Amino acid sequence: MTTMPTTFFEWVFFLLQQYGGLFVKGALVTLLLALIGTFVGCIIGFVVGIIQTIPVDPNTGTVKKSFYRCVRWLLDAYVEVFRGTPMIVQAMVVYYGSMSIFNIDMSAMFAGFLVVSINTGAYMAETVRGGINSIDPGQTEAATAIGMNHFQTMRSVIIPQALRNIMPQIGNNLIINIKDTSVLNVISVTELYFSSKSAAGVYYKYFEVFFITCVIYFVMTFTVSRFLRWVEGRMAGPRDYQLVTYDPMQDPCGHFPMPTRKEQD
Amino acid sequence: MDEQKNILEIKELKKKFGEREILKGINFSVNKGDVVCIIGPSGSGKSTLIRCINFLETPTSGEICYKGEDVLKKYKDLALYRTKVGMVFQQFNLFNNMTVLENCVVGQVKVLKKDHEAARQTAMKYLYYVGMADYINAKPNQLSGGQKQRVAIARAMALEPEILLLDEPTSALDSEMVGEVLNVMRELANAGLTMIVVTHEMAFAREVASKVVFIDQGVIAEEATPEIIFKNPSNPRTKEFLSRFNQNN
Numbered sequence: 451m452t453t454m455p456t457t458f459f460e461w462v463f464f465l466l467q468q469y470g471g472l473f474v475k476g477a478l479v480t481l482l483l484a485l486i487g488t489f490v491g492c493i494i495g496f497v498v499g500i501i502q503t504i505p506v507d508p509n510t511g512t513v514k515k516s517f518y519r520c521v522r523w524l525l526d527a528y529v530e531v532f533r534g535t536p537m538i539v540q541a542m543v544v545y546y547g548s549m550s551i552f553n554i555d556m557s558a559m560f561a562g563f564l565v566v567s568i569n570t571g572a573y574m575a576e577t578v579r580g581g582i583n584s585i586d587p588g589q590t591e592a593a594t595a596i597g598m599n600h601f602q603t604m605r606s607v608i609i610p611q612a613l614r615n616i617m618p619q620i621g622n623n624l625i626i627n628i629k630d631t632s633v634l635n636v637i638s639v640t641e642l643y644f645s646s647k648s649a650a651g652v653y654y655k656y657f658e659v660f661f662i663t664c665v666i667y668f669v670m671t672f673t674v675s676r677f678l679r680w681v682e683g684r685m686a687g688p689r690d691y692q693l694v695t696y697d698p699m700q701d702p703c704g705h706f707p708m709p710t711r712k713e714q715d
Numbered sequence: 716m717d718e719q720k721n722i723l724e725i726k727e728l729k730k731k732f733g734e735r736e737i738l739k740g741i742n743f744s745v746n747k748g749d750v751v752c753i754i755g756p757s758g759s760g761k762s763t764l765i766r767c768i769n770f771l772e773t774p775t776s777g778e779i780c781y782k783g784e785d786v787l788k789k790y791k792d793l794a795l796y797r798t799k800v801g802m803v804f805q806q807f808n809l810f811n812n813m814t815v816l817e818n819c820v821v822g823q824v825k826v827l828k829k830d831h832e833a834a835r836q837t838a839m840k841y842l843y844y845v846g847m848a849d850y851i852n853a854k855p856n857q858l859s860g861g862q863k864q865r866v867a868i869a870r871a872m873a874l875e876p877e878i879l880l881l882d883e884p885t886s887a888l889d890s891e892m893v894g895e896v897l898n899v900m901r902e903l904a905n906a907g908l909t910m911i912v913v914t915h916e917m918a919f920a921r922e923v924a925s926k927v928v929f930i931d932q933g934v935i936a937e938e939a940t941p942e943i944i945f946k947n948p949s950n951p952r953t954k955e956f957l958s959r960f961n962q963n964n
């Protein structure tokens with residue numbers, strides 16, 4: 451390393467050589483935070499959404515009713531609080547708060563995962579509730595009428611359809627998370643923004659470093675966006691179906707006469 | 716003996732939505748093998764009644780007895796009762812994320828806890844009866860209305876219920892598809908299935924019903940055999956409804 455780079459592109463090239471590993475590591479941490487945070491957030495969102503849509507029969511006892519009301523109130527509070535405060539502040543409160551109040555010394559990384567997950571969960575809860583409500587209630591009724599309970603109905607009928615409908619929002623959340631995990635630098639999570647800042651500080655080449663950072667962020671979000679579109683297409687399933695010729699004689703259950711009511715009990 | 720025959724009895728059934736009383740004390744009983752057709756003007760409470768029978772609506776008061784026993788007392792979990800009382804809806808309400816076959820399998824597996832192969836066989840049996848066995852891989856939104864409703868009937872029958880409730884099963888269908896669904900219903904009736912059918916298909920009611928119940932403004936205005944209801948109703952409101960009905964069609 452004898453001559454220092456002079457032009458912009460020389461600097462970019464130089465910085466990539468010097469800090470390539472750092473960028474890659476940072477990008478991986480960012481991607482991991484975003485992916486796991488979004489995934490866990492979705493699970494939280496679905497759990498909250500399912501609980502919030504439990505139908506309360508007018509005949510249920512008052513104890514059970516007030517219990518449901520209590521749970522619902524808590525979940526509403528969770529959604530409102532975490533949607534209503536910036537993630538950067540949540541990160542500070544969770545990381546330093548857990549230490550000073552509960553004496554838990556969590557790693558910055560763990561706090562990061564926690565904050566992204568809970569934050570995404572709050573947004574997803576609303577999205578999931580909307581997704582569930584968008585499925586026509588007739589299907590829920592039909593499921594009830596064949597004896598399925600709320601959780602069976604949710605799992606087999608409603609959630610698969612709601613999931614498909616809210617895939618675009620899940621994708622949106624993932625992309626937002628890739629970008630917004632950058633705020634976790636305030637608690638020293640070594641994600642891409644934090645790594646870039648470290649790299650930039652060495653030669654005071656902020657523009658060049660963050661140009662690289664910018665490109666990396668964009669490549670990540672663009673790839674994810676395209677991938678999700680592909681997944682959406684896959685989820686739609688085939689557009690047409692094949693008729694199968696059903697020969698009851700070939701079926702192990704054989705040929706049945708019209709069902710006659712069993713004259714039992 | 717009489718106990719045996721009486722499969723469903725509804726006693727003083729009342730249903731309020733808020734302050735509005737929609738059902739004002741309904742009494743009637745259904746014998747095994749009966750086909751009861753419920754007719755009446757729109758808004759008279761027919762759907763509410765049929766939905767109360769399998770507790771999709773919770774009755775405000777009154778009793779529903781299945782095989783002589785109060786359902787709410789006997790069945791802590793209504794799921795088991797609901798498998799014995801199948802339901803077919805006006806809007807089909809098929810599960811859109813499942814194929815035709817899955818629609819007919821899911822209840823057997825989840826509720827009756829049958830193994831998948833046994834459930835598939837039963838599903839195929841009923842899909843075959845309704846003439847939809849060739850379509851097992853289709854999704855509901857790829858079918859015509861008549862086909863959807865036949866699948867919905869197969870789905871309900873796959874649980875092998877003792878009673879089948881049908882709420883205007885042909886009202887959402889284009890007229891050329893009404894026949895195929897009525898044919899299936901006719902066959903089920905001939906096979907001895909107990910059915911309660913809300914319908915505006917008077918020809919069907921006249922031909923198949925063992926009893927016709929005319930509901931008006933939340934009460935049973937008249938209940939009789941189809942011959943009496945259609946030829947010689949005793950209640951002037953029945954007569955008026957039927958004549959108005961005939962003009963409209």
Ligand SMILES: Nc1ncnc2c1ncn2[C@@H]1O[C@H](COP(=O)(O)OP(=O)(O)O)[C@@H](O)[C@H]1O
Pocket residue numbers: 732737755756757758759760761762763764
């Ligand atoms: N969930 C509900 N809440 C309030 N009113 C209802 C509800 N369901 C039905 N109703 C009212 O009950 C009356 C009877 O409805 P319904 O049983 O559907 O009549 P039908 O099936 O005979 O046309 C209607 O006036 C309707 O507006």
Ligand SMILES: [Mg+2]
Pocket residue numbers: 761762763882883
């Ligand atoms: Mg109706």
